[in-house]
Amino acid sequence: MKRTLPELERDSVGTTTADSWGPRRRLMISLLLALHVTAIFAAPCAYPPPSSDLAQRVAGWFDRYLFAAYLNHGYRFFAPNPGPSHLVRFEVISLDGDGIHAAGRFPELQDHWPRLLYHRHFMISETMYTETNIPLPPEEGFASEEEQAAFLDFRAAARAQAEVLLQSVSGHLRRRHGGGSVRLYVQEHLILSPLEVLDGVPLDAPELYRERYLGEFDMNGKWTWPEAEDVGILKSLHS
Amino acid sequence: MAFLSRYIRDWARAAADGWNQFWFTPADPATLGLIRILAGAMLFYTHLAWGLQLADFFGADGWLSSEYARQFHGTPYAWSYLYGIESMPLLWALHGVALIVFAMLTLGLFTRITSALGFLITVAYAHRVPGALFGLDQINALLAMYVMLGPAGDAFSLDRWLSSRRLPTAAPAAIPSVTANIAIRLIQVHMCIVYLFAGCGKLFGETWWDGTALWGALANYEYQSVDMTWLAGWPLLINLMSHVTLAWEISYAALVWPRLTRPVVLALAVPLHLGIAVAMGMITFGLIMLVANLAFVSPQLVRSCLRAGDRTTAGQGSVGQLAGGSPGGRAARRRRR
Numbered sequence: 001m002k003r004t005l006p007e008l009e010r011d012s013v014g015t016t017t018a019d020s021w022g023p024r025r026r027l028m029i030s031l032l033l034a035l036h037v038t039a040i041f042a043a044p045c046a047y048p049p050p051s052s053d054l055a056q057r058v059a060g061w062f063d064r065y066l067f068a069a070y071l072n073h074g075y076r077f078f079a080p081n082p083g084p085s086h087l088v089r090f091e092v093i094s095l096d097g098d099g100i101h102a103a104g105r106f107p108e109l110q111d112h113w114p115r116l117l118y119h120r121h122f123m124i125s126e127t128m129y130t131e132t133n134i135p136l137p138p139e140e141g142f143a144s145e146e147e148q149a150a151f152l153d154f155r156a157a158a159r160a161q162a163e164v165l166l167q168s169v170s171g172h173l174r175r176r177h178g179g180g181s182v183r184l185y186v187q188e189h190l191i192l193s194p195l196e197v198l199d200g201v202p203l204d205a206p207e208l209y210r211e212r213y214l215g216e217f218d219m220n221g222k223w224t225w226p227e228a229e230d231v232g233i234l235k236s237l238h239s
Numbered sequence: 240m241a242f243l244s245r246y247i248r249d250w251a252r253a254a255a256d257g258w259n260q261f262w263f264t265p266a267d268p269a270t271l272g273l274i275r276i277l278a279g280a281m282l283f284y285t286h287l288a289w290g291l292q293l294a295d296f297f298g299a300d301g302w303l304s305s306e307y308a309r310q311f312h313g314t315p316y317a318w319s320y321l322y323g324i325e326s327m328p329l330l331w332a333l334h335g336v337a338l339i340v341f342a343m344l345t346l347g348l349f350t351r352i353t354s355a356l357g358f359l360i361t362v363a364y365a366h367r368v369p370g371a372l373f374g375l376d377q378i379n380a381l382l383a384m385y386v387m388l389g390p391a392g393d394a395f396s397l398d399r400w401l402s403s404r405r406l407p408t409a410a411p412a413a414i415p416s417v418t419a420n421i422a423i424r425l426i427q428v429h430m431c432i433v434y435l436f437a438g439c440g441k442l443f444g445e446t447w448w449d450g451t452a453l454w455g456a457l458a459n460y461e462y463q464s465v466d467m468t469w470l471a472g473w474p475l476l477i478n479l480m481s482h483v484t485l486a487w488e489i490s491y492a493a494l495v496w497p498r499l500t501r502p503v504v505l506a507l508a509v510p511l512h513l514g515i516a517v518a519m520g521m522i523t524f525g526l527i528m529l530v531a532n533l534a535f536v537s538p539q540l541v542r543s544c545l546r547a548g549d550r551t552t553a554g555q556g557s558v559g560q561l562a563g564g565s566p567g568g569r570a571a572r573r574r575r576r
Contacts, residue, residue: 075436119520164307
């Protein structure tokens with residue numbers, strides 16, 4: 001007899017009990033399931049700020065499990081807002097230091113195929129923006145010496161982590177292109193409003209790009225940051 | 240007082256019955272088998288693509304050094320056997336093994352072993368290149384984990400086909416099992432968590448409230464793969480799409496369970512994820528989200544659809560056999576015992 005879709009849907013879970021489990025086994029598996037579900041719920045509660053102390057503490061109990069199984073995610077896709085893209089421009093200086101040996105930008109659709117690999121490069125440039133977007137000291141100063149010390153510690157740690165990434169990317173670019181020191185710049189590509197699009201402005205208009213100099217990777221593998229006041233400020237490329 | 244204690248006792252019993260029914264009712268492994276094929280194929284493709292630039296991503300001189308990866312995670316529990324590999328021949332050998340494992344998983348060959356290896360390989364690759372990942376990798380890993388936990392080789396697999404050749408007189412179909420149900424339930428629950436937090440995270444953003452968020456995604460030059468800027472002349476349509484997306488994500492965890500609303504929720508997943516796939520160039524991410532949504536499709540419906548497909552290729556026979564119509568397999572052996 002032919003069955004309708006809702007009838008098939010009603011049968012979504014089997015009704016035979018050929019493989020039914022005893023109470024002790026069910027209890028043990030129930031405990032494991034409860035722990036697992038708690039862990040995968042606690043992770044997105046805790047990981048992207050803001051989050052409560054409670055959420056962080058509960059996720060902390062499961063940290064080892066969440067990391068080991070690669071379950072430590074926030075799942076905040078396109079949140080809080082779909083924002084501008086971030087790209088990375090690079091210059092490899094010639095060995096004699098006189099000119100630019102190679103230059104480019106990533107991600108580039110023409111260079112990266114298939115689309116999945118383009119996306120991988122896109123994620124690297126986004127990560128570089130995030131890692132180097134280190135807050136500047138507040139203009140109004142600090143309320144206390146402790147607050148200043150805590151901020152400077154945080155900033156030093158953030159810079160140290162970013163430096164490892166920048167050295168790794170610069171080293172890769174130098175090995176790929178040859179040449180000497182490497183300069184990196186992060187670019188932000190702003191999004192047009194619907195009215196600007198209706199006015200005929202193209203999505204890749206030069207005035208939509210802003211840039212920040214990240215620093216230089218020298219021949220000895222040392223990373224040099226730009227002057228402190230430059231870090232964190234994106235400057236328009238369109239004069 | 241007696242009434243209250245009886246009420247609490249009845250409530251507790253009903254809750255325990257509900258819990259048992261939810262997790263421990265045996266289920267046909269057909270849906271899990273289909274998810275194994277599709278997630279396995281995506282894992283194979285994901286890693287095949289890594290192979291096109293293996294040295295650039297996983298080599299000693301790659302974009303992201305092992306030192307950075309370790310520092311990014313900040314914990315030794317984010318393990319990977321790919322940290323610090325300097326020999327390219329070794330890296331290629333490991334990558335070859337990974338591709339073979341994913342191919343075998345997709346086909347359902349030695350599924351118990353290949354599903355466990357598949358999960359470990361997926362996690363090892365993800366941990367090695369933390370700055371190059373996105374949603375695809377998260378969903379890949381969770382599906383690999385749950386495919387590993389359930390009897391994913393009990394349906395639509397070479398394992399099953401080989402068993403049927405060895406034991407031609409055994410049982411006619413795969414036996415429903417509790418582990419198949421648990422694996423599917425875990426995918427379902429995890430997807431509810433994914434959508435709930437994806438939706439809740441958007442509530443912080445003003446563009447999801449003023450209805451312009453979808454424009455921000457579609458007019459992003461770096462994501463764009465199909466020009467959707469003609470929507471600039473249709474602001475109310477952009478508003479509607481933004482609001483529906485947000486409402487769908489937030490309500491998914493509640494509305495995907497009742498039979499009345501489940502088809503609507505799943506039907507909406509198709510344009511949403513295909514839209515991401517086609518318009519924003521994230522084909523892999525859009526498809527893997529749809530694969531994960533299959534967890535809410537009943538095994539009977541899966542078998543029914545595949546039998547319908549099988550009828551269109553009548554005489555060739557293979558799909559019907561792999562769908563569990565053939566005798567034998569582990570289920571038959573279990574019965575005989």
